[in-house]
Amino acid sequence: MREVFHRELAQLGNQLFRMCELAADAMRRATLALLDGDVELAEQVMEDEAELDQAGKACEGFAQSLLALQAPVASDLRAVLATLYCAVKVERMGGLAVNVAKLVRRSHPARAVPPGLEDHFRRMGELDVRMCEHLSELVTGSAEGRFAELNRTDDAVDALHARILETVTGGDWPHGIPAGVNAALLARFYERFADQAVSVARRLEFADTGTLPT
Amino acid sequence: MREVFHRELAQLGNQLFRMCELAADAMRRATLALLDGDVELAEQVMEDEAELDQAGKACEGFAQSLLALQAPVASDLRAVLATLYCAVKVERMGGLAVNVAKLVRRSHPARAVPPGLEDHFRRMGELDVRMCEHLSELVTGSAEGRFAELNRTDDAVDALHARILETVTGGDWPHGIPAGVNAALLARFYERFADQAVSVARRLEFADTGTLPT
Numbered sequence: 001m002r003e004v005f006h007r008e009l010a011q012l013g014n015q016l017f018r019m020c021e022l023a024a025d026a027m028r029r030a031t032l033a034l035l036d037g038d039v040e041l042a043e044q045v046m047e048d049e050a051e052l053d054q055a056g057k058a059c060e061g062f063a064q065s066l067l068a069l070q071a072p073v074a075s076d077l078r079a080v081l082a083t084l085y086c087a088v089k090v091e092r093m094g095g096l097a098v099n100v101a102k103l104v105r106r107s108h109p110a111r112a113v114p115p116g117l118e119d120h121f122r123r124m125g126e127l128d129v130r131m132c133e134h135l136s137e138l139v140t141g142s143a144e145g146r147f148a149e150l151n152r153t154d155d156a157v158d159a160l161h162a163r164i165l166e167t168v169t170g171g172d173w174p175h176g177i178p179a180g181v182n183a184a185l186l187a188r189f190y191e192r193f194a195d196q197a198v199s200v201a202r203r204l205e206f207a208d209t210g211t212l213p214t
Numbered sequence: 215m216r217e218v219f220h221r222e223l224a225q226l227g228n229q230l231f232r233m234c235e236l237a238a239d240a241m242r243r244a245t246l247a248l249l250d251g252d253v254e255l256a257e258q259v260m261e262d263e264a265e266l267d268q269a270g271k272a273c274e275g276f277a278q279s280l281l282a283l284q285a286p287v288a289s290d291l292r293a294v295l296a297t298l299y300c301a302v303k304v305e306r307m308g309g310l311a312v313n314v315a316k317l318v319r320r321s322h323p324a325r326a327v328p329p330g331l332e333d334h335f336r337r338m339g340e341l342d343v344r345m346c347e348h349l350s351e352l353v354t355g356s357a358e359g360r361f362a363e364l365n366r367t368d369d370a371v372d373a374l375h376a377r378i379l380e381t382v383t384g385g386d387w388p389h390g391i392p393a394g395v396n397a398a399l400l401a402r403f404y405e406r407f408a409d410q411a412v413s414v415a416r417r418l419e420f421a422d423t424g425t426l427p428t
Contacts, residue, residue, distance in 0.1 A: 064295060071285035081278060081298070088299065169392040177394045178383040184395040185402065 005070050012066065012083050015059040017139045019090045022052040024132035026097035027193060031125030033104045034186070035118060037111040042104035045097060052094040059087045075210065082207035086139075089196045089203075093132065096193040103186060114183040115175050117167065120160050124190040127157050131197040138204050147213040150201040157194040161187045219284050226280065226297050229273040231353045233304045236266040238346035240311035241407060245339030247318045248400070249332060251325040256318035259311060266308040273301045289424065296421035300353075303410045303417075307346065310407040317400060328397040329389050331381065334374050338404035341371050345411040352418050361427040364415040371408040375401045 026045055033042040063084045066072065072080055104112045113121055131153050138146045164187040167173065168180040206212045240259055247255040277298045280286065286294055318326045327335055345367050352360045378401040381387065382394040420426045 064291065067281065067295070068287045068291050073282045077278065077282050081281070084295070084298070085302065088302065165395070169395050173391055177387055177391055180391045180395055181379070181383050181398040184398055188399065188402070 005066070005072065005076065008062075008066055008070070009076065009079055012059065012062055012080065013139055015055065015062060016083050016086055016090065017136050019052060019055045019059060019087060019094075020132055020136040020139060022048075022055060023090050023093040023097065024129050024136070026052065026094050027100070027125060027132060028129045030097040030100040030104070031121065031129075034100055034113050034125075035122060037104070037108070037113070039105055039108040042101040042108075045101035046105070049094055049098045052091060056087050056091040060084060063087075075207070078207045078210065082203045085203050086200045089200045090135075093193050093196045096189045096196070099189045100186060103182060103189075107182065112182055112186070114168070114179040114186075117164060117183055120164055121186060121190070124157055124160050124187070127153055127160075128190055128193045128197070131157075131194055135197055135200050135204075138201060142208060144205060144208055147198070147201040147205040150198050154194045154198045157191055161191040219280070219286065219290065222276075222280055222284070223290065223293055226273065226276055226294065227353055229269065229276060230297050230300055230304065231350050233266060233269045233273060233301060233308075234346055234350040234353060236262075236269060237304050237307040237311065238343050238350070240266065240308045241314070241339060241346065242343045244311040244314040244318070245335065245343075248314055248327050248339075249336060251318070251322070251327070253319055253322040256315040256322075259315035260319070263308055263312045266305060270301050270305040274298060277301075289421070292421045292424070296417045299417050300414045303414045304349075307407050307410045310403045310410070313403045314400060317396060317403075321396065326396055326400070328382070328393040328400075331378060331397055334378055335400060335404070338371055338374050338401070341367055341374075342404055342407045342411070345371075345408055349411055349414050349418075352415060356422060358419060358422055361412070361415040361419040364412050368408045368412045371405055375405040 026048065029041055030045045032038065033045060063080050066080050067077075070076075106112070131150055134146060134150055134153075164183055168183045173180055202213055240262065243255055244259045246252065247259060277294050280294050281291075284290075320326070345364055348360060348364055348367075378397055382397045387394055416427055
């Protein structure tokens with residue numbers, strides 16, 4: 001019975017792993033669409049959101065059936081509940097990548113990426129994707145100590161977010177209000193993506209160790 | 215046993231109810247702080263976030279112990295899992311109210327509310343608070359059909375959000391970039407608050423009826 005359960009738990013982990021991959025891929029492509037002004041790629045990212053949502057529903061349904069049929073306790077219960085929690089967050093990460101893509105489409109034929117901030121957004125995209133890839137590893141390996149690592153990367157994202165807001169609102173922004181507003185919103189999408197990744201890492205470490213890292 | 219369980223389930227509902235009250239109160243006061251430029255009130259909202267977070271942790275811990283000790287199935291399991299899901303969302307609603315409050319403090323001594331948009335933000339605040347109050351009622355009563363109602367209110371919030379973005383980026387915004395960026399970010403906080411409220415209503419209706427409203 002426990003062996004069956006642990007096989008099913010691993011299967012649940014695989015579902016979450018797949019979701020992390022989809023979210024990382026969505027953010028990678030959304031950033032590419034942003035930097036290249038590629039509206040078709042942006043629309044592809046928007047369409048593909050359905051796949052992540054579907055994966056989220058499947059993951060949740062499976063977790064629920066595990067709870068109903070196996071009634072896990074202690075660390076097993078913690079693991080199932082952590083997956084439920086993380087699935088919602090990873091879905092949201094996909095949603096934030098889609099927000100970037102939507103902004104690309106809304107700005108078209110103008111470029112959505114605010115002039116002079118290309119490198120900042122490229123960097124934010126890289127950091128977000130890397131965090132998401134770390135989550136994938138974390139889902140299938142040990143979570144211990146990885147929260148601290150993701151937290152440091154999140155600090156780098158926060159610093160870029162702050163720098164972008166300062167640049168835009170600092171008084172000598174020459175590119176007008178729509179570009180300034182785009183920059184602020186985009187920076188927020190990337191920052192929130194990173195925040196969700198940190199919550200996921202935190203929760204996975206809790207599932208792993210029984211202690212919620214601070 | 216089932217009677218005990220249902221008493222505990224009602225207790226869990228009360229915890230979520232209390233969380234909804236705290237989130238509504240946070241958004242009510244954050245909006246007041248925004249409109250009055252009241253930095254002390256804003257700081258109060260920021261401090262009080264700890265209470266909602268604490269309530270969230272308590273709610274989650276209790277839900278988890280119910281799952282471990284009572285191993286509920288079917289609609290009982292759905293109800294416990296819905297509470298877990300909603301508690302995370304309601305905590306986030308409190309976080310969005312705190313974002314409004316933080317922006318008030320960051321702008322101080324300047325007023326954070328962008329000139330000419332006071333009525334829009336007053337209205338968004340009212341709609342958000344009303345949605346949150348509806349959630350409270352929903353947690354303690356029947357959820358059936360209330361999702362549709364909250365969804366309509368959310369449409370009104372979305373329309374205000376769109377109008378604010380258009381005003382700011384429309385080309386004749388005379389109040390400069392920092393005020394424009396503030397407007398865009400604030401509008402987003404209110405809009406996200408409403409989005410979370412809709413997810414909560416949707417999930418509660420699912421717990422109630424077994425069908426996820428679309």
